[in-house]
Amino acid sequence: VEVWTARFSQEPADQSVVRGQRVILSCVVFNYSGIVQWTKDGLALGIGEDLRAWPRYRVLRVQELGQYNLEILSADLSDDSLYECQAPDAALRSRRAKLTVLIPPDDPVIDGGPEVLLNAGESYNLSCVSRGAKPPSMIEWLKDGLPIDGAVSATEVLSDRKRVTTRSYLPIHPVDTDTGRTYSCVATNLAVPTGKNTTVTLNVHHPPTVTLSIEPRSVLEGDRVTFTCQAHANPPIMGYRWAKGGVVLQGARENVFTTKADHSFFTEPVSCLVFNAVGKTNVSILVDVHFGPILLVEPQPKTVDVDSDVTLNCKWAGNPPLTLTWFKKGSNMVLSNSNQLYLKSVSQADAGQYVCKAIVPRIGVGETEVTLTVNGPPIISSDSVQYAVRGERGEVKCYIASTPPPDKIVWAWKENVWEKEKGTLLERYTVEQSKPAAEGGGVLSTLTINNVMESDFLSTYNCTAWNAFGPGTMIISLEEMEDITVGIIAGWTVGCTVLLFIFLLVLVLIFYRQRKGSRRGVTLGKPDIKVETINKESHSLEEDSGSVSTASRMVKAMYSPFKDDIELKSDLRSDTLDTRQEYDLKDPTNGYYNVRASTHDEVRPASRSTMHYSDYRSPTGTPGGAASISSSTGGSGAACYDPRPPSRLSHISYAQFNTFTRGGGQSQQGPANPPPPAGADFPGDCSLLDSASQLAYDNYSYPSHYPTYRMGFAPSSLAPLEAGPSYEMYGVGSPGGPGLGKYGSSTRFSYTSQHSDYSHSRHTQRMQTHV
Known part of the structure; x- marks a missing residue:
């Protein structure tokens, strides 16, 4: 059977509490049901939960948990002690816990406040006192709200040996401009982390500050x-x-x-x-009487040993009042503004040329130089890390500049030591000395390594020089430098190629956007079309030729964009009129004009449908719908038919041939594919008319087996035609027909508006276009 013994599962721990606050010390005893008591600095506080002798103390007991915590209310300085939890029945004592009571300091006080009267130029110590703090307070000074250093603090322990008074002193050097300036003292400790502060204002008395001007x-x-x-x-x-x-x-x-x-x-x-x-x-x-700078005392060159003091003198006179400055040649730092330049404990770095410069405002500038020489040990100014290429010839350089010059220069590397001024060692190492003028007159010792090896990079090179003032030493390391010439060239080549490719790509994109934008800006517009009725009684053949040329150019301009669509649609025509209209390309003039023309085109297949037209009128004025058709071989009295309907069908619909029989007063359907008619099958002055396609008319040639015709009105001598309009075909150059020069139209086409009056004779409808 396992036996459980009593033990502490939680012991009191060290704690800090600000005076006036509540604190709890923990104590938990496991497997214990006896008496538990607390001690303070070894003195028992009592048994039970309420400790009557200590009214601010109480034991917080939880029997089931074995918890016996000690609660202290409104902690005071007297509670700052060691506490112990004890279980007498089990002979248990906890570790001693230190309770630290923190006490904030009293409000700090600055002596002489709130306004401190001071004299300008007289040093003064501001004093700030912070009393009764535990732990001692830290005092910080602020000048116009900004922290300031330089204060000195002192502490004093009070009679209770727990609280401390802190005093801080801040030395200040007031000037006349410090009047109204504020100084603050801030005291902080663990009890008041934000601190307590007080502020004073300075009142600085000073002699008059004077500015004298002249006018x-x-x-x-x-x-x-x-x-x-x-x-x-x-x-x-x-x-x-x-x-x-x-x-x-x-x-x-x-x-x-x-x-x-x-x-x-x-x-x-x-x-x-x-x-x-x-x-x-x-x-x-002084009154401003003008004259330029005059050198009264010229400075003399000086040579001194290192760590000596030196004074350089220079005196100028001039008016307006001059400005005198001393500076080292090559530097802009002003070293002095008086006639004397005093240098204390000079070093070799101070050697060189010094300039004494006088400036007379608006008059001129004068300056003179003086040389300062500083004797000292050798100064080595070479780079501590130098570079060489493996397998190549390498150099390690040691430059010594000093006054006096070095008496001896020694090289030491690996197991080698070289003391001579020049020579060769082990056939790979050569030492030479020179005095390059560009380096300012110093001595340059060069260690040359032939065929640099790996071991040369692993060694350090000691260059030591001596003169009367002692030695100067520099340790130089040699590092390998790769030959990157080829890599640089390759990198430049690749980079330039990439840049060139990007440049060309940008040019292509710009060109493409410009071309695309120009295409979007193109707009197809309709040409303005003007229709005129012109009386054509007598025109020459040459005028007709000119009109033909003009009309052809206009038709080309109107119809050429649709040429490919027309050729495609001509193969898709169906047997019915509606089908032909479905595939018909719209008229660019929106159907405003019906263009009727006779062309001598290539042979086209005849229409397989029979079409009846009611707009035929016989020469004798016979009314009715479809008139009787009789064959006629005569020229003037033959009835002529216009096989095209008066409706606004497309030009392609008119391009189909309609075949009619010349018999018995009615039209009959002809063969589906009639052979091309010979010229003798038609009257000399009348024939069927085929319509114009939408292609440019000049693109077609005359078939060899057709006679040549021109379309126009019948001559005025043909009386039977006066009753109504009709179209006749006149052979061009045919012996059987009338001449074209008198009666022919000036063009091969007759353009008719859909509202044109067919009753007007001896006129043609001519379309003139103006773009």
Whole structure:
């Protein structure tokens, strides 16, 4: 049977608590049901939950859990002790827990506050006291709200040996501009992490601050000049006094003094003395009589040893008042603004040329140089890491610049030591010395390595030089440098190729976008069409030819974009009129004009449908629908038929031949595919008319077995035709027909509007186009 013994499952731990807050010390005893008590600094607090002797103490007991926590309310400095939890029946004692009570400091106090009166130029220590803190407070100073360093602190333990007073001192050097400036003291500790602070304001008393001006700033001798003395002070100014060359000017008691200037005003300055309760300030000025800079004392070259002090002298005179500056040649840093340049504990780096420069405003500039030489040990200025190519000839260079020059230069590398000025070692190493003028007169010692090997990169090279002031040493390492010429060339080649490809691609894209945009901007427009009725009684054949050419060009312009569609649709025509209309391409003039023409085209198949037309009128004026058709061989009296309907069918619909029989007063269907008729089968002045296709008319040639015809109106001598319009075919050059020169139309086409009146004779409908 396993026996469980009593033990602590949780012991009290060290804690910190701010004074006035609540704290709990933990204690849990496992497998224990006896008495549990707490001790404070070894003194038992009592048994039970309520500790009557300690009204702010209470044991928080939970029997089932074995918990006996100690609660302390409103912790005070007296609670800052060691606490222990004990189980006497089991002889158990917990570890001792330290309870630390934190006490915030009192409000800090700055001596002399809230306004501290100081004198400008007199050092002063601001003092801040923070009392009664536990642990000791940390004091921080702020100047106009910004942290400032330099304070010194001291602590003092109070009589209870637990609280501490801290005092901090901040040294300040007030100037006249510090009046109104604020200083803050902030005290913090663990009890008040945000801290407590107090602030004081400075009131700085100072002698007058004076600015002396002259008007005009540049004068000639005998001109009047006005001196103005501007001053401010704390406390207020009490009076002014003027002097020239140290001699008081009687009667000058204000801040403005006016007089005539002579040459003495250049060498004898005018001074203004201003005083108050604190002190006085005297300011002098020379009258501006112009002359350029004059060197009065020329500086002399100097040679000194290292760590010595040296003074360089230079004196200029000039007017307006000159500005004198000292700087080292090659540098812009101003070293001095007086006649003397003082250098303390010079080093070899201070050697060189120094420039004394005088500037007279608006007049001129003068400068002179002086050489400073510093004797010291050799200075080696070579690179500590140098490079060579494996298998090539390499060099390790050691440049020594010093005054005096080096007496001896020694190279040491691997197991080799070379002390001579020049020579060859092991046939691979050569040492040479030179004095390159470009390097400033120093000594250059060069260690040359023939056929650089791997071992040469693993060694360091010691270059040591001696002169009377001691040695100078530099350790140089040699690193391998790859020959990257081929790689660079290859990289440049690839990069240029990629850039060229990108450039060409951009050009192609730009060209494509421009071309695409220009296509989107093209708009097809209809040509304006004008229809005129022209009386054509007598025209020459040459005029007809000109009209034909003009009409042909216009028709080409109108119909050429649709040529391919017409050829395709002509193969898809069906036997019925509706089918032909379905595949018909729309008229570019939107059906406003019906173009009727006779063409001498290639042979086309005749229509297989019978078509009856009611617009035929016989020469004798016979009314009715379909008239009787009789064969006629005569020229003038033959009845002529227009086999085309008056409806607005497309030109392709008219392109089908309709075959009629010449018999008995009615039209009959002809054979499906009649052979081409010979010229003798038709009257000399009348024939069937085939319509024009939508293709350009000039694209067709005359079949060899057809006679040539022109379309027009019958001559006026044919009286039977006066009753109504009819179309006749006149042979061109045919001996049996009338001549074309008198009666023929001026063109091979007759253009008729859908509302044209067929009763007008001896006129043709001619379409003229104007674009």
